[in-house]
Amino acid sequence: MTLTLELLDRDEALLESIAVLQGDTRAELLRKAAVGGAAMLATLAAPAPASAAVSDVDILNFGLRFERLQATFYTEADEFGTVRKMPAAKQRWAEVLGAHERSHVRIIKRILGRKAGKRPFFDFHGVTETDDGFTRTAVAMEDLTVALLAGVTPRMHDRRLTAALFGLLTTEARHAAWARHIVNTTPSARSFDEPRSLDGVRATVARTRFIAAPPRMTRQKGRPRFTG
Amino acid sequence: MRRAALVGCAIGALAAGAVTAVLGSRSGEKPTPALRALPRPIAPAFAPGPARPLGSLRHVTRWAPVRRAAIARREPAAHAAPVTRVGTKTPEGTTNIVRVLGRRADAAGALWVKVGLATLPNGRAGWLPRTVLGGYGSVDTHLVVDVERFTATLRMAGRVVFRARVGVGQARWPTPRGRFYIRNRLTRFAGATYGPLAFGTSARSEHLTDWPGGGFIGIHGTDEPQLIPGPISHGCIRMRNRDILALAKLMPIGTPLTIS
Numbered sequence: 001m002t003l004t005l006e007l008l009d010r011d012e013a014l015l016e017s018i019a020v021l022q023g024d025t026r027a028e029l030l031r032k033a034a035v036g037g038a039a040m041l042a043t044l045a046a047p048a049p050a051s052a053a054v055s056d057v058d059i060l061n062f063g064l065r066f067e068r069l070q071a072t073f074y075t076e077a078d079e080f081g082t083v084r085k086m087p088a089a090k091q092r093w094a095e096v097l098g099a100h101e102r103s104h105v106r107i108i109k110r111i112l113g114r115k116a117g118k119r120p121f122f123d124f125h126g127v128t129e130t131d132d133g134f135t136r137t138a139v140a141m142e143d144l145t146v147a148l149l150a151g152v153t154p155r156m157h158d159r160r161l162t163a164a165l166f167g168l169l170t171t172e173a174r175h176a177a178w179a180r181h182i183v184n185t186t187p188s189a190r191s192f193d194e195p196r197s198l199d200g201v202r203a204t205v206a207r208t209r210f211i212a213a214p215p216r217m218t219r220q221k222g223r224p225r226f227t228g
Numbered sequence: 229m230r231r232a233a234l235v236g237c238a239i240g241a242l243a244a245g246a247v248t249a250v251l252g253s254r255s256g257e258k259p260t261p262a263l264r265a266l267p268r269p270i271a272p273a274f275a276p277g278p279a280r281p282l283g284s285l286r287h288v289t290r291w292a293p294v295r296r297a298a299i300a301r302r303e304p305a306a307h308a309a310p311v312t313r314v315g316t317k318t319p320e321g322t323t324n325i326v327r328v329l330g331r332r333a334d335a336a337g338a339l340w341v342k343v344g345l346a347t348l349p350n351g352r353a354g355w356l357p358r359t360v361l362g363g364y365g366s367v368d369t370h371l372v373v374d375v376e377r378f379t380a381t382l383r384m385a386g387r388v389v390f391r392a393r394v395g396v397g398q399a400r401w402p403t404p405r406g407r408f409y410i411r412n413r414l415t416r417f418a419g420a421t422y423g424p425l426a427f428g429t430s431a432r433s434e435h436l437t438d439w440p441g442g443g444f445i446g447i448h449g450t451d452e453p454q455l456i457p458g459p460i461s462h463g464c465i466r467m468r469n470r471d472i473l474a475l476a477k478l479m480p481i482g483t484p485l486t487i488s
Contacts, residue, residue, distance in 0.1 A: 076364065078282050079290075080331065099279035107276040123363030126339050129331060164272035212363055215293035215323035217481040220416040222320050224426040226446025227401070227433050227462040 054198060056161055059152045060108055061117045062198060063165075066148060067104040068119055069210060070141060074098030076128035086131060093182050097138070097175050104168060121214035139183055142176035144196070144204060151195035287370065287385050290328040291409065291482035292341065293362040300354025304332045304340030311354035312347045319441035320428055322412035325482060327430070328364060329353055344409060346430035346444070348437065351406045369483040371410070371447075373465055375403050378457030380447070380465065382479055390478050393457040395450070395466035397433075403445060403463050404431050408485040410447075413476065423449015423469045425476050429485055433463040447485075448472060 074097055077083050083094040109116045127133035149169035156162040177187035196204075205211065297315045301308040318324050327344035332355075334340060339358035344351075368385045375396045382390035397403035408431040415425050426448035433443040439462075449469040450456065456468055465487075467475065 075282065079285055079288070079366075095281060096279070099281055100276075103276035103279045107274050111274050121363055121365075126358045129339055129358070130333070130337075158273065159270050160273035163270040164274045167272050167275065215325060215362060215365075217322050217325065217411070218413045218415065219320055219322050220414075221418070222414055223417045223419070224414050224422045224428070224446055224448065225319050225439075225441030226422070226426065226428065226444050226448065226464050227397075227436050227439050228421065228446075228464050 054155060056157050057112065057115050059156060059198070060112055060161070061115070062202070063148075063152070063168075064105065064108045064112060064116060065120060065211075066145065066201070066205070067101055067108060069122060069205070070145065071098065071101040071105045072122045073124060073128060073134075073137070073141065073210075074101055076122075076124060077134045080129050082129055082131060082134050090135075090182055093178055094134070094138070097142075097178070100171065100175065120211045122210055123212035124210055135179075135183060139176075139179045139185075142172065142179045144201060145172045146176050146193055147196035148198070148201040150193055151197050151201070154195075155198075287368045287383070288366050289368075289370070289409075289482065289484045290364045290366045291325045292328055292343070292364050294324045294326060294356075294360060295362045296360040298356050298360040300343065300345055300356050302354065304342070304355040305334050306357075308355070311352060312345060314343075314345065314354075314356060314360075318412055318428060319444065320412055320414055322428070325365075325409075325411055326356070326361070327409040327482070327484065331358070344407070344430065346408075346411065346432065348432050348434065350404045350408070350431060350434070365482050367480050367482045367484075369479055371479060371483055371485045373403070373447075373485065373487045375405065375487060380467065380471075380475070382475060382483075384478065390475055392467050392471035392475070395456045395458055395460040397461050397463040398459045401433060401435050401462045403461070403465060403487055404434055405487045406431070408445075408487065410479065410481050410483045410485055413481060420451040422446070423451065423467075423472055425449060425472050427476075427479070431485070431487065436462060447475075 074083075074094060077094060078098055083091055083098075086094065124137075127137045146169065149165060149172055153162055153165040153169055156165060173193075180187045180189075294314055294316050297313065300311040300314050302311055303309075314324065314326065316324055324346075326346075328341055329344055330342035332340050332342070340355045341358050341361055342353055342355050345354050370383045372381045372383070373379070373394060373396070374381075378394050378396060380390075380392050380394045381388055408429050410427050411430055412428040413425065414422075414428065417426070426446045429445050429447060431445040433439065433445060436443040443463070445463050445465065447465040447467065449472040450466045452460075453468045456466060460466065
């Protein structure tokens with residue numbers, strides 16, 4: 001069965017966010033798009049702290065989690081050969097975005113140091129393995145990233161961190177425009193991008209289920225049954 | 229709405245002022261006092277380093293957990309001959325993982341994944357629908373056990389990071405040779421026979437098939453370190469306890485295992 005955003009996004013959270021950002025027509029287009037996967041973000045669905053209590057570290061850690069999601073998404077598609085089979089211009093787009101997202105992960109991780117959260121376990125449900133699924137998910141993800149950064153950047157307490165997040169925000173906005181150009185839609189459909197709250201993005205990510213419970217591969221107190 | 233419009237006008241005016249200032253300075257006019265007073269941009273707290281393309285995948289191996297029990301097939305098609313049933317749990321109760329060897333879409337566009345199987349005869353592969361697997365994990369480690377020289381060597385991204393002497397199967401219960409993978413890790417179990425820690429592998433004894441759990445080969449510690457190195461076990465790979473603990477710090481689950 002071909003998975004679509006409609007199937008994955010049963011609560012329409014992702015489509016809703018796309019509709020807000022890009023207009024209902026684009027959301028409707030994506031609704032029927034083969035995507036693949038909706039089992040991932042349970043970990044992110046954990047209760048969020050009240051907005052007033054959100055610290056710069058909280059925001060950076062959520063940003064790290066989101067950047068890891070993106071970086072793994074592009075890296076998997078690249079490693080699986082999905083990107084290699086694309087036309088040259090599209091291949092370059094996917095490779096550049098992947099490299100950018102990996103550099104974002106590296107720097108945020110370095111800034112957070114010991115306060116950096118653990119890497120989640122990702123399950124993209126096959127979308128990194130097909131051109132169509134990858135492309136459509138990338139478009140939605142880049143738009144969501146812009147909305148996230150627009151929402152959280154003004155909440156930063158440290159002005160120099162705010163300035164750094166602005167640098168990420170404008171870069172991600174370029175990514176989003178490039179992604180939309182790749183699928184032949186208007187790179188900038190609206191005159192103003194509505195910001196999304198941390199909780200709103202968290203819930204959207206949770207519904208995509210790209211962050212999954214890690215497999216249990218270690219056991220304590222279980223007697224080995226190996227041949228010895 | 230009105231506020232947004234006002235903000236928009238203000239930004240527009242500022243931009244127009246900036247353009248005027250730039251053009252003005254080029255034409256020799258003095259910048260306005262307001263713009264001269266603008267502070268320098270706030271220095272960002274960080275800036276990402278250079279964006280680098282993916283490195284070599286030469287040493288990368290992928291694995292995936294089995295989320296739903298399924299029949300592995302000889303070809304990537306629902307009607308292809310079955311190879312074996314693949315469950316979601318190992319005999320030790322941990323999540324069953326499979327080594328990913330390849331992927332392909334069938335005629336209907338459904339994805340299939342070629343996986344290494346923990347079944348007899350050793351070394352078999354089969355195709356599972358992508359939908360029964362979870363997300364992919366990856367490792368850049370590789371453990372090589374030489375049953376002739378009684379050594380275990382762990383490489384990380386191709387570089388040797390660990391080496392130890394081992395005990396292997398006796399002549400009547402030989403350690404199977406071939407390409408396998410590490411499936412799980414057990415700790416804090418009762419009894420000293422297996423030492424403080426044991427790794428489960430996808431390798432199976434071809435002689436002790438009625439062993440509880442199916443005769444899987446483990447890599448573990450021992451309460452008889454004086455017997456190492458040598459052909460001393462029922463097929464398992466034994467290490468001195470300090471060695472197995474050192475290995476555990478370096479070797480993730482999913483690591484490919486070559487026994488030669």
